[in-house]
Amino acid sequence: MHLKRSAAVGLCALSLALCVPSRAVIQNGTLLHFEAMNNASFATCQGSRAEFCVRTCCEKGENVISRKCAPSSTDWAPTFLNQTTTANLEIIGGFIQECKFGYQLKTLSFHIDESTKYLLSSSGELEVQTAENTFALGFNYCFFNLEVNDQILESVRSCVKISVPQVAGLPSIDSVPSVSVRKCCPPDQMMGVSKDALVCVNRSSPWRPAVIHSYPTQLAQLPAEKTNISDPGKFKCPNGTSMQFLIPSASKDAFFLMSNGNILLARYNLSIKPGLFCLDDLRNPTSAPQPFATVCHTMPKQRTPKQLEAHCTDEVCVQKCCAAGFRLHNSQCVPTTLRWKPTFYEGERLFRGQVAHKVLYGQINCDDGEIHVFNGSRSATPLLQKNGGLRVNGTVYTFGVHRCCIDSGSIQNLPASLNSPGHTLAFCCQPHDKEAELMEIVKKILLIMSSICLFVMLAIYMLVPCLRNIHGKCLMSHAAALFAAFFFTVYNQIVPVEEGPSCDALGENNATVLYYFHSCIEVISSNADG
Template sequence: MWVLFLASIIVIAEAEDIKISDKQKLIFRKCCPENQSLIKVTEVNETLSELYECHDGVILEEIYGIVSEPLYVRSSVLVKNGLPKDCDELQMVTVSIAETETLPKENICYDMLVAEVVNGTLKQNVPKTVALSCNQSDNVIVSEPKLKIHAFRKCCPRGQSFDTKYHECRLNNKQNNKNWLPHQLDLSSGHIYETDYGLPCKFDEYAVELYESAFILSVEGSTLFALSRSGEKDSRLMRGEWCMDQEHGTRRVIAQVCTRNCDTFSAYCVRKCCPAGQHFKLRRCGSYASVCVPNEDDDARFNISTYLDPLQREYENIFDVMGVRIGLQCPAGRYGLNTSLPQDQHHLTRNSYLETPTTLTHNYCLEMFDRRECPEHNDVIVSGVLCFLPATLTKDFRVSFVIITISSVCLALTLIVYSVLPELRNLHGRTLICHVSMMLLACACLARVQHSAVEDYRLCTLLGYGIYFGFVAAFSWLNVMCFDIWYTFGSVRTVQPLRKSASERRRFLWYSLYAWSIAVMLTLTMFLLDRYPISAVLDANIGNGACWFGSVQNTQSDWPHYIFFVVPMGIVTCVNFILWLLTSRHCAQVKSEVHRLQAGSVGDRAKRRFRIDRAKYILTGKLWVVMGAGWISELLSTIVSEPQWLWNIVDLFNELQGVFIFLILVVKPKLYYLIRKRIGYSRTPIDTRLEKPDAQNNAASSGRTSSTFLSRTISSDERTNMRISLPNNIKQP
């Protein structure tokens, strides 16, 4: 008896539990049955008729080409299918995924509207979640549990997965991911999901790939949580900012996220020219003018291993996270880099910049160029694409050529005057002749480079070494002149007779040995390290892309320019300044000593000697200012490159060095009388004091020969035939 009573109590309790559980069970009212999609059919005749119908997904794909995923509902939710009944007219409302909760009411259902058909014609194919109701104004409070519809984006269309090698979606050879999406949704925290394909990143955003090996990926509602396995990064990506998929050929999961800052995920980001799944095909052979076409085989896929492998060997974990941005906007047109030309050799840097011998930029893209229809190539290559600089930012090399040519003519006239006048060929005059001749060599080579692009690689290299040797030798001879004037004053403790010519010849030989040795040693060392490179830091690359140092300003590759030019010339400039200061002190001492001398032959001769040497000292100071200003501009130009107008003024000053030298050394009354006497036009006796003019010390300013000045000596005319695209208002050659 007691046993039957207890059994009855247990049965009643279980029945009550089942009743309560069924009442609290989550309910979702879906408009269409499983594997069917909702469409809106509109007939516009004399009257407007709007119907909502459910159709099988296979039929929709065959008739309208619509591929869409229905709403996914987890098995823990009770689904009740069917459109609201007993309605004269259904009202449709678009559901906001982030805000709206579903209502388990009999007169409301939810589903994905995949298309609208008007008079038998497909009007649009924009899947969106909608709610259909009999009376939209019915606001009856429902106490039953409510559900939210969340969003999940699959990176690739149905039947495809994401290939991390080529950074694109590819068809699956096997049906190994047929149930991947439902399985992945089951792992998420939401109950109902609308699914879509692709990642709609904005034009200035990178699609960064988060691999399961580097991140712990989880989805809660419409939010993706990406936790770095190293514990350094913890990111939350909201709806529309991410997608997930299966990695091609594996069972691993990969996520893509949109970001403007790749450092947020410690990603290495590059830019691709064509959309994913497309590549460049040449419009005509012999040119890089191309158009984007779909990939048809693996050879044309986006394979940039030639850029990444060298970095992978040097930085082991650099590609743990990759990002790709599509497109390159160039207002003035763009051109492809022809890797067969020395000036177009390029590579990617540690910070994902593209570096050429003359450029370091983030404004580039990489792409595959299909040349298989060209008999001379018949291959597919990957290369970089850069933007043409707007005309307003391009220096007019014709103006520079004219100015430097004028400077070269002035230097040549100065050299002729000092060579033909015997009165000027003393020790100081001979050092001055050497200095001016080297400045003439540098300016003449620079004028040729400024005239037009030097196509011949050997000639370009020869001109580059001519510029370098000329400036280095000019600095060396200025150092000789500074030392000589310091020695002249520093060695005077008592008034001594004038030095003999034999002594001056010996000193000139020693000076020549020093100056020419410095110039030859530096040039030969740089040439050997350039010809037989042992390190990128010491590889000057003279003539490689520019008839000067083949390095990019303000980069790590600019070390050869510093080592072989900026630092040595800076040391010489500083030594010259120290010698000039010491000479100033000695000059004051000698001046007081000379003034104490009585009038007489010795006193007059000492005073005359002092006046001549003081004139040398003053001119040496002027020369140091000119040379020092040139070197300072050289140093500053390697640090900053803005504002451009200021450097244009500095360039103009440097380009006029030959004119300044001519004005200082030649345009003087004493030299005017000596020249007239030499050519026989002087009919009146000339003051004998004019026959021994004060020796003039001079230094042609070095010129800012850094990559800011000399690297601009190459025009870009040769790139005309390598254009890829130009604005419509720019005439193509």
């Protein structure tokens, strides 16, 4: 299977970011803060006879639908508990409350990280284990259950203390006159999500970004008198860069505004200069806004196959789609901590010898053809050959040297098994076949001419009564069926219909009109015999 290249970057992670965890429980109209709760009171679920308790971000009987808590007939049963435990489980609806300064909303889910495990004690305390950390959340959590197509995507929300990276040489906030920062939206607005698109929406409170400063590095709110908002609401990524959206709660990419005006992507120790990012808040339908950033990463220059050949005369060259330290997400390059190394094949077999090669960076310039994306599924696995070419296992596609770039990455909306950051993707340029394109044009012209002739013949037979005998009616039926089939065929070639209901309907129409013709022939023939 291969996918057409798309520049659209999905916003699925935003849906998982728009619920703030509760720090309290409502039971019979009484607000019980965690500080006032003890294990015994939670163990008995505030008076119920259940052996286990678990907290949800929405009220009991509600799930998150379209980024808001809403009543639902789809009941949630924790997937990490066995049936015996679930039968003795009390689900308590949460109370949405914002995280205090110095803490951030954290999303923990095996839909984001497959290594995530939930450990629930009978007291109701929760521990979440990931490949990198163990979070002892205690009672400070709620389960955020996102309902999509009658299925529930389970994740945990909690206020987690922000780990401030230590950066040497940062000036103290007291020693700088101001910190200049680009705001993504105008001063009286902030970011919001509408129909899976980012838009600017009104806000009621002033924007106060957090900033790290001094050494040892500390986190503080930037004073209003030292906040210099430059050119708000007009941010666009420069040409030759790749855009990335950052939400600390929905990804591992925590970012920090520094007192020198740069931002730091802590996971990658990557500093982004002014002009390549904007900051703002992201509106949350149920609670306080969350920090949000748009970051522009410099992309390697695209090269045509002929330009690549000039760089590789006597050695095997491998084209990596993104720069070193970056990987693909859809068609965009984003930072990564994974180290990339090409794997070579001989046909479909892994080549275990050493291949002397040179790595070039940048995607293929395909002005003379069409880009195909191979996602590494079993039916379309890109295999880098030891001569630098690429073979797509399970398909008829074979690409010569300098026709593909290859990298690790992920594509949104693919299954998790195909979407790990280290998964192999290939972007390949298929040159246009000029002879085949000419034949397609001739075919369309002939089909259009045939449709016109069939329509004219059908009109003549309808206007001349003496032609409408048994044989004439058979011919009219045949002409009508062929005209409809030709019309839909020409329409599909001029206005391509993607696979799906529309394509199925088009095929059914063609089949129906041809079946109609043969049915008419049988009816007319039987009448003639009678």
